Amino acid sequence: MVVAHVTGSGCGHHTVHVQLCSTWLTGTSPAGGFADSSVRIYDLEKMATSRGQASDEAAAGGSAVSHLWGHSGAIYGLDYSPDQQLLYTSSADGTVRLWSTELAVNLVAYRY
Numbered sequence: 001m002v003v004a005h006v007t008g009s010g011c012g013h014h015t016v017h018v019q020l021c022s023t024w025l026t027g028t029s030p031a032g033g034f035a036d037s038s039v040r041i042y043d044l045e046k047m048a049t050s051r052g053q054a055s056d057e058a059a060a061g062g063s064a065v066s067h068l069w070g071h072s073g074a075i076y077g078l079d080y081s082p083d084q085q086l087l088y089t090s091s092a093d094g095t096v097r098l099w100s101t102e103l104a105v106n107l108v109a110y111r112y
Contacts, residue, residue, distance in 0.1 A: 022079050022087075029101070031087055033075025039068040039089050041101065066104040070097055 023030040031041045046064035073092030080087055080101070087099040090112075098107045 020075070020078060029084075031078055031080070033078045033089060035074045037069075037071040037073055037075065037091065037093070039071070039075055039078060039087070039099070041066040041068070041087070041104070068099055068104060068106065070106045070109065071095065 021030050021032045028044050029041055030044070031039060033039055043064045043066075046062070050064060068087075068089075071089065071091035071093050073094075075089055075091050077090035078087060085101055086107075087101050088096065089099065090096045094111055096110045096112060098109075099105065100107055
């Protein structure tokens, strides 16, 4: 498990436990699964262009981090589809979810 210290505009300073991560082949959009049941996709290009700006949203016309909510337990697995349009996640809540990376929405959930 990786422990990350997170700071940023409007989020204060807190510690999050990263369960695991996966990246696209290009390495520009890593996804992380967290103990708090969230999944986050980071747009590293937006983050890089927003350095020195007031906020990610103001600099890049949108957030550099997409939060995917739907699981109710820690995230234990995640991976991108080969075409990088989908993200698969599994959780301690007994579900596997399929997400659209473009829309940042849950498409379907399967209980196991």
